[in-house]
Amino acid sequence: MVKFLPLNDAVAENLHDGDAVAFEGFTHLIPTAAAHEAIRQGFRDLTLIRMTPDLIYDQMIGMGMAKKIIFSYVGNPGVGLLRRARDAIENSFPRAIEIEEHSHAGMANAYEAGAAGLPCAVFRGYRGAGLVAVNPNIKSVTCPFTGEVLAAVPSIRPDVTFIHAQKADKKGNVLVEGIVGIQKEAVLAAKRAVVTVEELVDNFDDLHPNLTVLPRWTIAAISVVPGGSHPSYTHGYYARDNAAYLEWDEIAADREKFQAWMQANVIERTADDFAARVEHLRSAA
Amino acid sequence: MSGFTPNEMMTIAASRALKNDDVCFVGIGAPSAACNVARLTHAPDITLIYESGTIGTAPDVLPLSIGDGELCDTAVTTVSVPEMFRYWLQGGRISIGFLGAAQLDKFGNINTTVIGDYAHPKTRLPGGGGAPEIATSSKEIYITMAQSKRGMVEKIDFFTSFGHGDGGDHRQHLGIDTSGPTLLITDLAIWKPDPVTKEFTVVSLHPGVTRQQVQETCGWVVKFADALEETPSPTTLELTTLRDLQARTKAAHEGSGKQKAA
Numbered sequence: 001m002v003k004f005l006p007l008n009d010a011v012a013e014n015l016h017d018g019d020a021v022a023f024e025g026f027t028h029l030i031p032t033a034a035a036h037e038a039i040r041q042g043f044r045d046l047t048l049i050r051m052t053p054d055l056i057y058d059q060m061i062g063m064g065m066a067k068k069i070i071f072s073y074v075g076n077p078g079v080g081l082l083r084r085a086r087d088a089i090e091n092s093f094p095r096a097i098e099i100e101e102h103s104h105a106g107m108a109n110a111y112e113a114g115a116a117g118l119p120c121a122v123f124r125g126y127r128g129a130g131l132v133a134v135n136p137n138i139k140s141v142t143c144p145f146t147g148e149v150l151a152a153v154p155s156i157r158p159d160v161t162f163i164h165a166q167k168a169d170k171k172g173n174v175l176v177e178g179i180v181g182i183q184k185e186a187v188l189a190a191k192r193a194v195v196t197v198e199e200l201v202d203n204f205d206d207l208h209p210n211l212t213v214l215p216r217w218t219i220a221a222i223s224v225v226p227g228g229s230h231p232s233y234t235h236g237y238y239a240r241d242n243a244a245y246l247e248w249d250e251i252a253a254d255r256e257k258f259q260a261w262m263q264a265n266v267i268e269r270t271a272d273d274f275a276a277r278v279e280h281l282r283s284a285a
Numbered sequence: 286m287s288g289f290t291p292n293e294m295m296t297i298a299a300s301r302a303l304k305n306d307d308v309c310f311v312g313i314g315a316p317s318a319a320c321n322v323a324r325l326t327h328a329p330d331i332t333l334i335y336e337s338g339t340i341g342t343a344p345d346v347l348p349l350s351i352g353d354g355e356l357c358d359t360a361v362t363t364v365s366v367p368e369m370f371r372y373w374l375q376g377g378r379i380s381i382g383f384l385g386a387a388q389l390d391k392f393g394n395i396n397t398t399v400i401g402d403y404a405h406p407k408t409r410l411p412g413g414g415g416a417p418e419i420a421t422s423s424k425e426i427y428i429t430m431a432q433s434k435r436g437m438v439e440k441i442d443f444f445t446s447f448g449h450g451d452g453g454d455h456r457q458h459l460g461i462d463t464s465g466p467t468l469l470i471t472d473l474a475i476w477k478p479d480p481v482t483k484e485f486t487v488v489s490l491h492p493g494v495t496r497q498q499v500q501e502t503c504g505w506v507v508k509f510a511d512a513l514e515e516t517p518s519p520t521t522l523e524l525t526t527l528r529d530l531q532a533r534t535k536a537a538h539e540g541s542g543k544q545k546a547a
Contacts, residue, residue, distance in 0.1 A: 026337055026338075026352055027350045027351060027352025028352050028357075051366070052414070071412070072412065072414060073411050073412050073413070073414035074409070074411050074412050075411025075412070075414075077349065077350030077351060077352070078313055078348070078349035078350045078351075079349070080411075081409070081410065081411060082411075086408075086409045089406065089409045090405075090408070090409055101398075101412060103413050103414070103415065103417040104336060104366065104413075104414050104415040104418075105370040105371075105374070105375070105415065105418040108366045108367040108369075108370045108371070109367065109370070109371070111367065112367040112371075123370075123371065123375060124375050124418075124421075124422065125375075125417065125418045125421075126417060126418075127447060127459055127460065127461050128420075128421065128444060128447025128450060128455075128459050128461065129413070129417040129444060129446070129447060130398065130403075130443045130444035131398075131413070131417065131445075134403045148460070149460065178354065178357050178363065179338055179339065179352050179354075179356075179357050180338065180363070180365050181337070181365065181366050182365065182366045182367065184365065185365070185367060233354055235354055235357060239354055240349070240350070240353055240354060242349045242350075242353075242537075242538045243538065243539060245349065246538070
């Protein structure tokens with residue numbers, strides 16, 4: 001049954017060294033506060049799963065927490081490269097990491113298969129793509145009805161998935177809206193799910209009947225963290241901090257600058273600091 | 286209209302290729318600018334789709350990422366990422382996939398994955414994202430990029446997205462039934478694949494551009510069509526629309542950092 005917990009307890013109870021963990025949110029609703037809490041608690045040897053590693057995995061990789069990453073786009077969206085991830089892949093700094101690279105279609109299908117309880121996903125993909133030769137987890141199956149050769153990838157079944165959402169009701173049901181991304185699939189594919197939310201409301205009685213709601217019994221823990229997806233955004237609450245994404249390019253380019261930034265902005269901070277970071281972005285939402 | 290940059294000419298030439306009834310899967314960067322100029326000029330009803338799940342979006346400023354909030358606010362509908370790739374792209378609903386490229390070869394194969402060896406890359410680039418399946422499931426592919434010898438190469442380091450492979454009927458051999466790259470718009474010229482060999486051939490030079498300039502900024506030996514045309518200059522409407530869009534975008538992307546709380 002879902003528990004309402006402070007974020008540090010929710011992370012400590014649900015994430016462990018060596019876990020395969022997904023922090024999902026497709027540009028929108030990236031669970032930054034949860035990722036920062038994981039960084040503060042110093043987990044090691046994680047397999048980090050995320051379609052678009054984004055700033056949070058650049059930070060976790062840079063802090064040496066990742067043994068392996070499974071991803072489909074290792075860039076800073078609209079800005080360029082993820083420089084800590086690059087340093088790990090190109091120079092094994094601060095440690096060597098294993099990579100398993102897919103396309104978005106491959107990852108999306110694999111999460112959906114995980115949520116559906118299937119061992120693998122089958123789709124029309126990777127035709128002529130170089131990834132087939134470098135990722136042994138991309139295979140093919142022949143349709144028994146038409147003979148068409150289709151791509152197959154193993155389903156994604158994280159030990160734990162973290163997401164950020166707009167709100168929870170008092171029973172612990174969670175509402176996600178806007179660009180809903182892959183979060184529903186990532187939660188239902190995982191053994192455990194932890195959700196940070198902008199706010200807690202009495203009930204969802206007056207909402208549209210078809211909104212994306214994750215029932216309380218699909219979630220292990222909920223933490224209320226206003227601003228918890230900054231510099232990503234929460235639809236209806238605050239806008240994406242595009243300037244912060246541009247600034248990250250410079251911070252992450254230098255190993256020492258990165259460490260100093262992490263110390264001042266993550267290690268010495270708490271989840272309560274996120275609310276102030278989005279104040280100037282609220283009117284634009 | 287006089288006084289425009291090669292990049293402006295590229296974006297405007299690319300925008301002209303899009304039609305009002307197209308359903309276009311939009312890559313970020315140069316393709317996004319071209320698609321929105323088309324929507325704001327001659328193709329007001331074009332359906333623009335970004336891989337974050339926004340269908341029929343009409344942003345006032347160009348998004349920095351494929352998932353900016355305004356894409357959702359202005360969309361006809363927003364679907365989940367698996368639905369986007371399964372029903373809409375794989376389902377065959379996309380008429381044009383519009384891609385950029387870090388590295389491109391003469392057969393329209395694209396590399397955005399690595400420079401150098403995959404296992405020990407010289408430069409690790411972001412990778413494919415949605416592109417590998419956009420390239421094979423969209424009915425046609427348009428590509429836009431600024432010319433350079435580093436970008437337009439004889440041999441790409443990695444096949445992120447399959448174009449025409451080694452040329453000819455390579456796509457059909459792999460069971461790919463879509464047309465693949467049918468148009469390349471650079472800052473200097475418009476290119477189309479040869480009907481048989483599928484090698485990109487220059488069919489139109491932008492105003493003032495010479496054959497020599499095209500060759501000097503391209504890593505393979507360039508073929509030119511016999512009847513070479515000149516791309517019409519940007520109109521006042523096209524240029525004003527593009528510049529206004531870029532000014533609004535610049536203000537919006539820089540603005541969020543200005544009044545940061547302490």
